[in-house]
Amino acid sequence: MSSSRQREARMSESLPCPECGAMQMSYTVENCQTEDGLTIRRLRHLKCSACGARFFDDEAMHRIQKERANRPLAHAV
Ligand SMILES: [Zn+2]
Known part of the structure; x- marks a missing residue:
């Protein structure tokens, strides 16, 4: 009688890239610039x-x- 809920939705895994299909999508923290020139420092994104x-x-x-x-x-x- 064990509730085996071992589904850990960890976001650190690599995901398939919608652009090129490679399993190389992963979270990174970098400075990003938006189209209108706004810089977001240390933004966590894929x-x-x-x-x-x-x-x-x-x-x-x-x-x-x-x-x-x-x-x-x-x-x-
Ligand atoms: Zn890609």
Whole structure:
């Protein structure tokens, strides 16, 4: 009578890359720059070490939105 719930959803495993299909997608912490030139320092996100594609999960997206909201308005309209 043991509840064998051994499903550990660890996020540290490599995942298949949607871009190139290589099992080289893994979480990395790096500075990232968004399309509009905003730099997010030490952002945790998925990166494919085969083709270099970056992907942002929900957590990363929230982080980006936060940083964007805090950004000083350099180009205020
Ligand atoms: Zn790739």
